[in-house]
Amino acid sequence: MFDFSVITQWIDQLLRGALPDAAATVVECVLIGLALLLGYAVIALALIYVERKVCAWFQCRLGPNRVGPFGLLQSVADMIKMLIKEIIEIKHVDRFLFGLAPYIVIIASVAAFSCLPFAKGLQVLDFNVGIFFLIAVSSIGIVGILLAGWASNNKYSLIGAMRSGAQMISYELSIGLSILTMVVLSGTLQITELVEGQADGWFLFKGHVPALIAFVVYLVAGTAETNRGPFDLPEADSELTAGYHTEYSGMHFGFFYLAEYLNMFIVAGVAATLFLGGWMPLHVPGWESFNEVMDYIPSLFWFLGKVGAMIFVIMWFKWTFPRLRIDQLLRLEWKYLLPINLLNLLLMVIVVVYKLHF
Amino acid sequence: MLKDKIVAKIPGTRVVENGTIPTFAVAPGDYRALALFLRDDAEMLFDFMACMTGVDRGDALGVVLLLESTTLGHRAYVETMTTDRERPALPTVSDLWETANLNEREVYDYFGIRFSGHPDTRRLFLRNDWVGYPLRKDYNASEATNPARLESDESPDETVSYREDGEKETRSLFDDDEYVVNIGPQHPATHGVLRFRVALEGEIVKKVDVHCGYIHRGIEKMCESLSYQQMLPLADRLDYLAAHQHRHALCLCIEEALQLEVPERVKYIRTIMDELNRLSSHLLFWSTLCMDLGALTAFFYGFRDREKVLDIMEETTGGRLIQHYNVIGGVSADIHPNFTRRIKEFIKYLPPMLKEYDQVFTGNVIARQRMEGIGVLSREDAISFGVTGPSGRASGWACDVRKRRPYGVYDKVDFNEIVYTGGDSFHRYMVRVKEIAESLRILEQLVDNIPAGDFAVKTKPVIKLPEGRYFKSVEGSRGEFGVYIESRGEKTPYRLKFRSTSFPLVSVVPHLARGSKIADLIAIGGTLDYIVPDVDR
Numbered sequence: 001m002f003d004f005s006v007i008t009q010w011i012d013q014l015l016r017g018a019l020p021d022a023a024a025t026v027v028e029c030v031l032i033g034l035a036l037l038l039g040y041a042v043i044a045l046a047l048i049y050v051e052r053k054v055c056a057w058f059q060c061r062l063g064p065n066r067v068g069p070f071g072l073l074q075s076v077a078d079m080i081k082m083l084i085k086e087i088i089e090i091k092h093v094d095r096f097l098f099g100l101a102p103y104i105v106i107i108a109s110v111a112a113f114s115c116l117p118f119a120k121g122l123q124v125l126d127f128n129v130g131i132f133f134l135i136a137v138s139s140i141g142i143v144g145i146l147l148a149g150w151a152s153n154n155k156y157s158l159i160g161a162m163r164s165g166a167q168m169i170s171y172e173l174s175i176g177l178s179i180l181t182m183v184v185l186s187g188t189l190q191i192t193e194l195v196e197g198q199a200d201g202w203f204l205f206k207g208h209v210p211a212l213i214a215f216v217v218y219l220v221a222g223t224a225e226t227n228r229g230p231f232d233l234p235e236a237d238s239e240l241t242a243g244y245h246t247e248y249s250g251m252h253f254g255f256f257y258l259a260e261y262l263n264m265f266i267v268a269g270v271a272a273t274l275f276l277g278g279w280m281p282l283h284v285p286g287w288e289s290f291n292e293v294m295d296y297i298p299s300l301f302w303f304l305g306k307v308g309a310m311i312f313v314i315m316w317f318k319w320t321f322p323r324l325r326i327d328q329l330l331r332l333e334w335k336y337l338l339p340i341n342l343l344n345l346l347l348m349v350i351v352v353v354y355k356l357h358f
Numbered sequence: 359m360l361k362d363k364i365v366a367k368i369p370g371t372r373v374v375e376n377g378t379i380p381t382f383a384v385a386p387g388d389y390r391a392l393a394l395f396l397r398d399d400a401e402m403l404f405d406f407m408a409c410m411t412g413v414d415r416g417d418a419l420g421v422v423l424l425l426e427s428t429t430l431g432h433r434a435y436v437e438t439m440t441t442d443r444e445r446p447a448l449p450t451v452s453d454l455w456e457t458a459n460l461n462e463r464e465v466y467d468y469f470g471i472r473f474s475g476h477p478d479t480r481r482l483f484l485r486n487d488w489v490g491y492p493l494r495k496d497y498n499a500s501e502a503t504n505p506a507r508l509e510s511d512e513s514p515d516e517t518v519s520y521r522e523d524g525e526k527e528t529r530s531l532f533d534d535d536e537y538v539v540n541i542g543p544q545h546p547a548t549h550g551v552l553r554f555r556v557a558l559e560g561e562i563v564k565k566v567d568v569h570c571g572y573i574h575r576g577i578e579k580m581c582e583s584l585s586y587q588q589m590l591p592l593a594d595r596l597d598y599l600a601a602h603q604h605r606h607a608l609c610l611c612i613e614e615a616l617q618l619e620v621p622e623r624v625k626y627i628r629t630i631m632d633e634l635n636r637l638s639s640h641l642l643f644w645s646t647l648c649m650d651l652g653a654l655t656a657f658f659y660g661f662r663d664r665e666k667v668l669d670i671m672e673e674t675t676g677g678r679l680i681q682h683y684n685v686i687g688g689v690s691a692d693i694h695p696n697f698t699r700r701i702k703e704f705i706k707y708l709p710p711m712l713k714e715y716d717q718v719f720t721g722n723v724i725a726r727q728r729m730e731g732i733g734v735l736s737r738e739d740a741i742s743f744g745v746t747g748p749s750g751r752a753s754g755w756a757c758d759v760r761k762r763r764p765y766g767v768y769d770k771v772d773f774n775e776i777v778y779t780g781g782d783s784f785h786r787y788m789v790r791v792k793e794i795a796e797s798l799r800i801l802e803q804l805v806d807n808i809p810a811g812d813f814a815v816k817t818k819p820v821i822k823l824p825e826g827r828y829f830k831s832v833e834g835s836r837g838e839f840g841v842y843i844e845s846r847g848e849k850t851p852y853r854l855k856f857r858s859t860s861f862p863l864v865s866v867v868p869h870l871a872r873g874s875k876i877a878d879l880i881a882i883g884g885t886l887d888y889i890v891p892d893v894d895r
Contacts, residue, residue, distance in 0.1 A: 055654075055655075058655045059654070059655050059657075059658035059659075060658055060659070060662055061658065155537070155539045155540075156539070159539070159558075159561070159876070163561075229652055229654075230652060230724060232652065233877075240876075319654065319655045320653075320655060320718075321652070321653065321722065321724055322648065322651040322652045322653040322656075322719070322722060322724045322725045322728060323651060323652025323653075323724070323728075323877075324724055324727075324728075325727070325728060325875055325877040325878070326561055326875065326877065327561075327875065328724075328727055328728075
């Protein structure tokens with residue numbers, strides 16, 4: 001199986017041969033940053049296109065089909081439009097916080113994005129508390145949303161931001177606990193080790209019942225975490241017009257928009273990493289030739305394929321279900337998901353202690 | 359007899375018998391006593407105020423109420439007039455019938471009659487700085503009195519009410535610590551330019567203040583200067599989702615006044631068109647409600663099927679949303695040769711789709727939770743607020759005009775009046791979903807039996823209605839739609855009033871939304887299904 005670290009190490013040696021160590025590190029940081037942002041933007045554009053097509057198919061429509069073949073360039077055109085649109089200055093807003101909010105949201109999302117293991121050896125951040133770091137940085141986004149609602153001087157925005165704060169803080173609990181359940185199974189917080197641990201079978205199969213429960217809970221909570229339907233209350237268009245980003249225009253709005261799609265990617269990526277083996281091909285212990293055939297499929301495809309499947313499920317949720325009400329949403333979390341999660345964690349501990357897993 | 363009892367109770371009552379509904383005219387001093395007697399007496403029980411019309415008789419200003427008893431079925435006009443044109447005042451009946459609350463504000467807006475004891479004397483449709491009262495006969499309509507104003511109309515936070523001795527009392531609408539949010543006039547969930555000022559405590563709605571008039575066109579005033587043929591298109595523009603039914607009511611009222619008998623074929627065509635219109639309206643209701651509750655895919659399913667109904671109507675009438683099909687004495691053109699075939703195809707097409715609707719939305723646990731027990735309207739309140747149509751039937755009030763006073767050929771078809779007793783949003787939803795199936799049943803019975811004959815009778819080019827007052831109502835897509843015409847034998851009506859179907863629906867929103875969440879306000883508005891041009895007229 002191809003290891004992308006061959007390429008990265010070759011670049012590293014090349015730079016260190018030509019430049020002093022400190023300069024090489026700086027150049028590498030810049031290169032990685034550029035690569036990340038480029039990947040971030042391209043994935044967001046692709047997701048926006050996919051969402052519009054998938055949603056169109058659900059709704060007996062065609063979706064974008066005019067700009068480029070099959071409308072492929074539609075989201076590129078939209079991006080250009082967004083970039084050249086005026087950023088409207090709103091009267092009576094706290095200008096500093098108003099301008100800061102979208103950057104906080106996008107920084108949190110990029111930081112979480114950089115933790116994902118895209119392929120074998122293709123990962124930016126990898127250290128011994130990787131998954132913990134991912135949860136921590138992705139939570140910073142809430143601050144941006146609260147700031148956006150507060151600084152906008154708009155009553156709808158404020159209600160949207162408050163809803164969002166309540167919702168995201170609640171659902172972080174479920175996300176954290178279901179990730180913890182899988183950490184108990186794998187015995188590590190480091191993302192590469194999490195993936196390597198699934199070489200003899202994905203955690204979803206190895207952990208059977210408790211892993212399955214954790215998977216379902218994670219999917220529900222992850223959808224809520226990204227503020228997507230049926231949990232899109234912060235921006236419930238029929239109630240609050242656009243919630244916390246009502247007053248934003250141009251690229252400021254674009255940042256919220258990009259972050260929403262990338263957060264969906266991150267949630268799907270974490271689900272793929274924790275439950276479906278990340279970039280690890282499908283291996284069945286004992287079926288050596290089958291495993292070998294699977295290994296011929298590049299690891300990047302495995303990862304993107306799994307993430308794509310998860311994203312499709314999340315989109316399916318959005319285009320099928322009506323929206324919940326805020327009290328029903330919080331009831332679902334605190335009265336159902338959280339107790340289930342805590343019991344499930346206990347179950348997983350029992351499974352691991354008595355070695356009942358595969 | 360009704361008349362003798364009333365005259366015995368209130369001796370000053372003048373009884374006028376003209377047409378089928380008797381009129382009881384009283385002096386303003388006896389007005390409230392008569393109203394109380396009519397509402398509460400065991401042999402009267404006029405619990406439903408169908409219509410309240412302000413009139414200017416030249417020498418006097420006043421109101422005409424059309425009252426109806428939901429238990430005994432009889433109807434009566436009550437009329438009271440004041441000769442004071444400078445400071446006209448009448449006692450209020452807004453505490454007896456809730457629907458009078460907004461209606462009296464409308465009369466104040468149009469005629470300047472102040473109702474003493476009314477809690478909220480503000481203009482309803484026109485701007486606060488409007489000069490004069492437009493429906494008075496001596497109103498000066500020149501542009502000099504009311505130039506097109508360019509500045510925004512501020513909404514005052516205060517309202518006044520007048521005591522019986524003419525003293526003014528000022529009351530503020532909102533407390534200082536209330537978080538007041540505007541929902542509308544530009545808001546996706548108000549289905550048009552309606553505005554609610556909502557006082558919130560967190561997510562909970564404390565008060566709702568309704569602001570109408572953003573699409574007020576003064577249709578009733580326009581009708582006073584138009585001939586009967588000319589005013590027909592205006593009826594289509596009230597409730598654009600019940601355009602055909604509204605125009606049907608206006609034609610029926612004029613035909614009744616002229617004692618014009620229309621051919622049987624016309625009755626069949628009109629009835630079929632009414633039901634097609636109801637189908638398209640209810641399908642749109644289903645779609646938009648789903649969208650309001652966040653189920654966007656369902657919205658497209660509903661619109662896909664509604665498109666087919668519009669196609670059928672378009673082929674015959676040329677119009678999709680607004681058809682302009684009924685004329686006085688018939689319909690404007692014969693049906694298209696494909697008409698019956700396409701309806702039959704549609705009758706086969708829709709039932710599987712309805713099943714799909716149920717699977718996608720009705721059975722969904724989230725949809726159920728969003729609607730069940732939300733915005734419960736009791737039967738008494740429904741009658742008092744005058745909430746007719748599917749919303750009234752969801753509260754257990756069998757108010758279908760097609761059953762109560764059949765018109766067209768509704769007396770010849772077999773269909774069920776869908777009545778639920780819960781009165782919550784879910785039952786309002788269910789009534790409409792079931793009515794789609796009932797409409798299909800009606801179409802099925804009629805479509806093969808359209809008799810041959812003329813599609814219209816000849817009428818005179820100049821139509822003059824005989825002197826008198828006429829009221830005719832039909833079952834519109836969202837309730838009883840009535841036309842009240844006062845004629846003095848001229849070619850234009852002296853006073854014409856449309857009994858709006860959506861006006862009572864909007865007036866009941868503050869009552870239903872109090873204490874619920876913002877999201878519930880959207881669900882309540884969605885299931886009441888009001889159409890704003892019909893409110894503002």
